[in-house]
Amino acid sequence: MRNVLLVDDEPLIVEGMQSIIDWNANQMQIAGTARNGVEALATLDGLSVDLIITDIMMPRMTGLELIREVKVRSPLTKFIILSGYEEFNYVREGITLGVENYLLKPVNIGELEATIKHMQHDWEREEVRQIHIDQSWRILRTNILQRWANETINAQEFRERAQLLEIPLTKSRYSAAALRIVTGHDMEEPQLYRPIIAEQCEIIGGKYVPDGCEIICFPDQEGDIIVLFASTGREGEEWKYHALYGMKQWIVSDTGARVWGVKGQAEQSYLGFPQSCRQVKQWFQNHLLGDSETLLESLDDRNEAAHTYENREPAMDQFHKLLRDGQRLEVDGFIDDFFDVQAEAGHSARMPFFNSAIQLMLAAKTLEKTPDYGEVFGPLSRIHTRSGLKQLVKSVVHQTLDTYHAAERDYSPHVMAVLDFVKNTYKEELSLKTLSQKLDLHPNYLGQLFQQEAGTSFSDYVNQYRIERATHLLLYSDKKTAEVAAEVGYWDTSYFYRQFKKYAGVSPTELRSMYMKK
Known part of the structure; x- marks a missing residue:
């Protein structure tokens, strides 16, 4: 609804304007009335108004004086002036001030409605233009933030762009977090518009930000939502967990996806933010996620590089025999047993599972006369979960069995x-x-x-x-x-x-x- 303020020193005119047309049908509402310009300005102190319909000749402050004052305060407010026949010189001055129209008393209903329709088109065009401006600003900010996180922008250019784009550089602590979204089968790229998700996450996260702190969300080139925490260092870490949890829960409820969040260590200045980003991205690179719905992990005071993992290998002799015998159910059972034996609810190291999965898929590919290795290695970069990796292995093995155990072809x-x-x-x-x-x-x-x-x-x-x-x-x-x-x-x-x-x-x-x- 657009807010309308009626200003006239004649009560009957004000009453008549309220009922002359169906304001609701025109997506407008009478938000207030005033008897002169002084009262109108007082009303505007606590009210946002889109349109002011004002008489020209009023005591204490004329309509033209009111228009000049409001334009200083609110340049986007529109005006319609009411006048009598003898006030045309004032009307001409009003036209130079940029009013939408002037209406002679008594007001013609058709002309008033036509003027309102014209203004509505102007408002719609302005909204579209503002959306384009906002989106262009966000696109530019996302590009600069991505380059900052990847350290592909020089320091001087970044500082200049940061000032323009309101990226905070003077806080005491900077840390990164990443939210990874997996929908359905993680071999398939989820069809979600990440910039909109990042924008909403920033709004949700902003509810938990203490005074003196800031939060910015943006999608990176891999589809993760990166969260920048900028703080004074006196607030502790609790608010960051609440913010991440709120974002994560919103994504889950809005998209039905599974979401994993990882928060990196805090760095002493904005120069350390890329290091915190690398830390959370490396964590995702080093781990396969379990099949639980969500996960929220903190890397503070942890040294992931120091962790060692046992690389349990599949029994390849047994697997080769199952492949040659063409026992699909037994092959599937073998793959299920291998991947499920360590199927704890949480995450696990990626590399041991990748090693074993590649061994199993290559064993199957050796049965093909013209193996397509793109089917093996191409999808691996999109795998985030153990179940997704197991499904890829089954898919590759099934395709091999379908061709290998078909009728043998006699070559000339x-x-x-x-x-x-x-x-x-x-x-x-x-x-x-x-x-x-x-x-x-x-x-x-x-x-x-x-x-x-x-x-x-x-x-x-x-x-x-x-x-x-x-x-x-x-x-x-x-x-x-x-x-x-x-x-x-x-x-x-x-x-x-x-x-x-x-x-x-x-x-x-x-x-x-x-x-x-x-």
Whole structure:
């Protein structure tokens, strides 16, 4: 509802204006009345008004004087002036002040309603413009905060932008927290608009902020909601827990998602905020979360790096036999038993589970003639929970079993020769033209035959085979990436990187970071 103030020294005019149209139907309400400009200003001291309808000639303060004074106090307030025929010179001055319209007494209902409709369009356009301004401001602030957290902005630029964007730099304590949202199956990217969630979290968190402290929320590039706590250091930590808990509970109730929150250690100045951010992000990187609904973890006075975890390996001989026998229920039972044996309600170290999951998936992939390693490594970066990791392993293994235990395909002698040649000479330069000469076939015919029987092109098969060999070397040897590339037939290391990323879904460096060799 828009608030309207009626100002006229004639009571009958004021009464008539209140009933002349249906104000509610026009999304407006009469918020107050006054007999002159002085009374109107007194009323405005405790009232926000969108529209003032005022007479021109009044005792003590005229309508024009009132308009000049209100425009200083509230530039967005709109005005309609009421006048008689003999007051046109005053009306002209009112027009120069930017009033919406002037209406002759007695007021014409149609003209008043038309003026109101016009103002409503103006208000709507102004609201849209203000939303765009607010969103642009938030987008800019989020960008600067992300760069600050990642330390990709120089100190001078950050200080300048921080002053413009009202980012506090003079507090005594700075700490970061992160809220990670997982909806449904965490292999799938949840369709949630993180900036809106961050904006609402900031509003909720603000309810718990003591005097002298500030809180800012923004989404990072991985979809986590980062919380900046800036405090004087005299308030303790309790309010931060209350703020995080309130945000977490709101996200759970509003989205139905599971939420985990981690708060980092407090640093002595704003320069330490990136360190606190790295700490909470590293915690998520090092842990898989359990299947409990929520978690709120504090890293204060803890040294996560000092923790050691037992890396329990699956019984691979048994698993290989189950795969070859094609016993899907037994395979699923094996995977369930392995992942559920340590299924405590809380979190657990990520690396031991990742190591074992990669072992299980690669064991299945070795049964495929043209394995797609992107199915193994591509989704791993999106896995946050043990249940999500277990589901990924099952998905990869099921797909392998579906193809491996289908009816065996009989390859023609020519295609068998090509497969054997690739297996024995994949380190060398290979081409379909060279092979076709050895087999005394036309290259086009051999290529079509291979595509038909193997289900993939010759070049794709060669690259997939080489990437398979490279994967084992990267995981189970200490050879440098360039050495691995050369050993599997890639003499250009940059080309090897591109091909590996294409077929495996991750870079060689990312692959090694996912798997910790023992």
